Amino acid sequence: MIIKLLKQPQAIIGFLFITGLLVFSFYWPSLLDVDKTESLKLQDFLYDDEGRIIDAPPYSPSQVPPLGSDMFGKHIFYQAIDGAKYTILIALGIALFRILFSVGITLLNPRSSFSFLNDIVQATLYLPTAILAYILMNSLIMKQSMEPMSTIKLIMLQCLILIGVGVPPLISTFSREIRAILNKDYITNTFALGSKKVYVYHKHVLPELSTKLVLLFAQQVVQTLILMAHLGVLAIFIGGSAIVVLGDIFSPMPVAIPLAGEWAGIIGMNFAKIKAAPWAILTPLTFFALLIFALNLIIQGIQNCLETHKS
């Protein structure tokens, strides 16, 4: 499988892009030879050479190259680069746990069609997961504002929600896949030789499922990223947020500032200023799009492998 994947150029490109982005995200200060705190500091005003204030944030890309700043004067580009690692790792982790939980639950009763669950999944197919996650996340944040909890605990609970909303559809996918494998003739043949169930699962079902698992994992990463982006727009950030009031007394404007630096947070924080500083949203959105594109290249590669495997 892995060897075959190496023969799929688009999968390699996708993989290299993601790895490259991760490495860059961890080491960008030394790679770009800039100071991290300096690059990410708030910049209240822009001064000209003689020390006169020439502008207030948000700054356009031409004022603060390469990609402008947000309404606090923080470089969007550096934020996006620095946030890549959180974004990617959170999405990978959530996707991984979604897969683990759903495989585990399915294997508890592999012959079951989980029909009650299928009905629920069918019914919620057209309800965007983002809304469900939003409702759950929002109540969590309400609770947190009343009795503050540690950031770690908050992140854990938020991740659990993001994992949980993805599990039911996956269970129905897996139970379908596993039942399809169990109905194959060679499984019956193995049983006819007197094998125990445990052996059949260990030797035949799981290996057969594993290629499919890799594919589903990559798809889940994409779905998680999309979900995070949606939640970001709805101003729900992983790691919680602080509310800062901007504007003046006549038109106060509360803005939620994400505490962790992932991309969805950048989008959400700048959403209110979409007209004044579109670059502040377009940049993280473009990064999201590129990352999803890279993942889709990998998914395409895996699918090609699965198809050649079949013939």
Added chain:
Amino acid sequence: MDQHILQIKNLRVSFNKSKQKTTAVNDVSLQIEVGQTVALIGESGSGKSITSLSVLQLLPSNGQVEKGSITFNGKELLKMPEKEMLEIRGNEISMIFQDAIASLNPSMKVGVQITEGLKYHKLVPKEELKTEALQLLEQVGFKNPAQVYNQYPDQLSGGMKQRILIAMAISCKPKLLIADEPTTALDVTIQRQVLDLIDYYKTDLNASVLLITHDFGVVAEYADWVYVMLGGHIVESADVYTIFKNPVHPYTKALIGSIPNPENGQERLKSIQDYTFEDTSYNGKKFAPATYTYDSSSFDAPSSLVEVEPMHYVRFYDVERKVVAIG
């Protein structure tokens, strides 16, 4: 009659298909004596595979045995706990499956697959599994066992795969071998090799064979006793000479009429599907079913096997019983 190795009595199997129940096998009784080859012959969908899967208790998950009994060496299999059943499968009864391509795991070396049965039943120590596999491969006619051992099913031809399946099935030296259309996909010369292999195994170990087929030519050559199956029912049964000399049921006659004849190859293409029975009764009794049919609906009226001559059974409608039921 104690030497019956397998005895099936009034078996009925049904399936739940999208909340509807369909009967796939009904009132099937069948027995196999030690050392015998018994043929179960019938068209596609008549219930042959389902009958044999019932013996091993490996019905698809939506199927269940509703009625009847299956005894192996006097032990009732239908009530046997799963743990004992594990001991019987592969070890005492084994099955050569219909579709050789689908019956091998495409991503596992054939050598490893062959020894799975031996491994489950712990018949040989782990270190000797490979030697045993090589011997089995040789036994089923491979001249280069060491090479085949390391190959994947895709690298083998249809006939080779079928022989691999035989090797798997005989690895634990079972007393009953169920061969489900072992030669359907193979060309004529390879068919012979495969059937001869099964026959040789049977004679060698004084085992018994349930040979499932839809080819009366195969029956003539290898079987001692014949059961003709249609729409989930046995419609005629007798020893092989009687069946060929004096077939009674029109369906049996049609099947015998469709034996491929090398001289006029065209003839066999006449499909049984279009066949309407010329005779509809025998000695005043009406054949069940009255016309050729795929499904079991033509058996809605009660019918049973009647002994038309000693040890020769044919299915007729129970007209009297029907009248009683209405009255």
